[in-house]
Amino acid sequence: MIVTCSKNQGIGVIQVSQALTAASVDTFREQLASWQSVEVDVTNFVIDLKQVDFMDSAGLGTLIAVLKQITERGGDMKIACLQKKPRMVFEITRAYKVFEIYDTVDEALKMYK
C-alpha cells in the first residue's frame, strides 16, 4: 500500500509511504480514488508526505491533478511534513506557490478550523 487514508475531524488525512515518481503515481491515484469513492462526504484533505523522500515531475503533476480535482468538488488540499529533498523540487518548480504547505499534520488540520 502506498497510501494510508484516515479521517480526522471530518478531514481526509492521506499518508504516502514511498517516493512519488512515475513508477508509483498510478497506484497512488487508484488507492486515493478508491478511498474517496467510499468516503464521499470528505471534501478537505491533508497529504502527509513525511515518508516521501523523493518526488519527480510525475509525482508533482499528480499532486496538482489531485488538488484540481478536490477544488473542483468544492474542497481544499494542504500538504504537511514536506521533506528536504522534495521541498527542493517544490522550490525549483514553483509548486510552493500552488500548495499550502505546513510543517505538521496538526498544523494543517488546524487551518481548516
Add this chain to the structure above:
Amino acid sequence: MKAVFYTADPLAWADDLGGAPWPLLPVANRPLLDYWLETCAELGIGHVQVILGEGADEVEKFSGGGARWGVEIQYSFARASEQPLDYLKATSDRWEDGLLFIGGAFFLRRRQAYTPSGFQTLEACRHGADGKTWFLYGKNGDEVKALLDGHSGSERGLEQIHIHPFFIDGIPAYFDINMKMVMGEFSRYVTAGFSTVDGSSVGYNVLTPPSAHLKPPLIIGNDCRFGPMTTIGGKAVVADHVIVDSHTELSNCLILQDTYIGRNLEVSNKIISGNRLISAVDGTVVEIDDSWIVAQNRPDMRTEDLVRYIILWFLAFCVMLVQVIPFCILYPLVRLTRIGIFKKEIFHDPRTGYISLLIFHKLENRKSIVYRLFLAGTLDRLPLLLLALRGRLFVCGQPPMRHPIDDDIVSQLPHYYPAVFSYANYNKDSDRLVDSLWYAHIRSLFEDVKILIKSLLYRFFRAGSM
C-alpha cells in the same frame, strides 16, 4: 622557486557536484587548478609538481605540460602511506629556491588592493585547518625547512599581501566563493583587455533570444542556449554547455557544465550539476532522473570513442558470424547430453540499473567432447555478443557484476563497463575489483583488442582444462 599541488586526497563534498575531480571544480567558470597555475605564472615559478589522486587523467588532460601558463608541470601519484608534508620533508633539498605548496581546495581570494608584485614581500607563512596544511610558502630552503618543522611563519599570512586564504571545505563555502566572484571579484582575476563594466561576462557561442533577460551581475560560459522569456541573473554563474528552457528564472545560483534546466522553473540558492540539485545552504543533494526538470547534457562522443566503437563492433560482428553455425550445431547437442544450459541472471547495468543476461551453466561435471568444442569456440558468449552488437553491453571491458552479490564492487567503481570479454577470461587469478579499476584507468582501443584476442585464444587452446 617550485610549486607543489597536492590533489590526491578525495573530498567527499566535491563528489556530490558531479564527476569532475575537485581540482577542476569551476570557480566562476574556471577550474581551481587554473587559478593556482596562474598564480605560479605571475610569481615566475617555472616548475610545478602536481601530485595526483582520483581523476588523474582529467587533471593531466586539463593542464598538460603547462605551456599555457608558461610553466613546466610534472605529475606523480601519492603514496598511500605518506602524508604530503612527509613527502616535502623527505625531498627538502629540492626546495632550496623556495616552495609554494597547496594541499587542498584552497582559494587565493584576492582583495581589492592585491597586486602580483606583493608576493615579493610575502614573508614565510602557512595556512591550515583541521590539523592539515592547506597552504605553505617560503622563499628559500631555510624558510621552507622551518615551516616543515612546524614553525607557523608570519602571523598575518597571506593577508599581508591582500589575499584572503579561503578554505573551500564544503558545498556552502564553494557556493559562497562563486557568489562572491559573480558579485564583482571576478574582474580581479581577468587579464588586461577584458572588460566587466556592467558586472557581466558572457562566453563564446551563447544563444539568447531577444525575449531572454540577462541581469548582471552574471557569468556565463561558452556554448550555452537560453530559451524565450528566460531570466538569467542576478548573481548567476552558468558554466559551459548549459541549456535553459523557456520561462525559467535563474538567480543567486551556480549551474555547472553540461546541465539542462527545464521549462518554467525558478532556481535560487541552489547548485545544479547535470541531474543533481544541490542545496547551497546545507549541501543536500537530490538526483533527479527527470528531463522535465533537470538533466545531464551528455558531451558529444569523442572521436576516439567512436573509432573504438566502430572497430570493436566490426570485430564482434566477425566473431559472431564465425560462431553462428557451430552454435546451431553444438548447442542442441549440449542440451541433449544435458551438460549445460543457459540461465537468466540479473546484473548491474550502467544505464538502466539492472539487466538480465543469459549465462551458460555446466550442469554435470563430466568430460565431453561436445562441451569442449562449445567452450573452445567461446559459443557460451554468443548471447552476450549479440547484446553487445545491439549496444547493450561493451565488447571488451569489465566483467558484468551480479546483483546483489557484487553491489559492493559496483559501488567502488567510478566507471563501469560491463562487457562480454574481460581480463577474467584469460587470467584465472583475476581480482575483479582491482582488474576493473585498472581497466577503467587504461581503457583504450589497444587494450580492448588485446582482451578480445587473448580471451578467444585462451579459450580455444585451454578449453579442455576449463
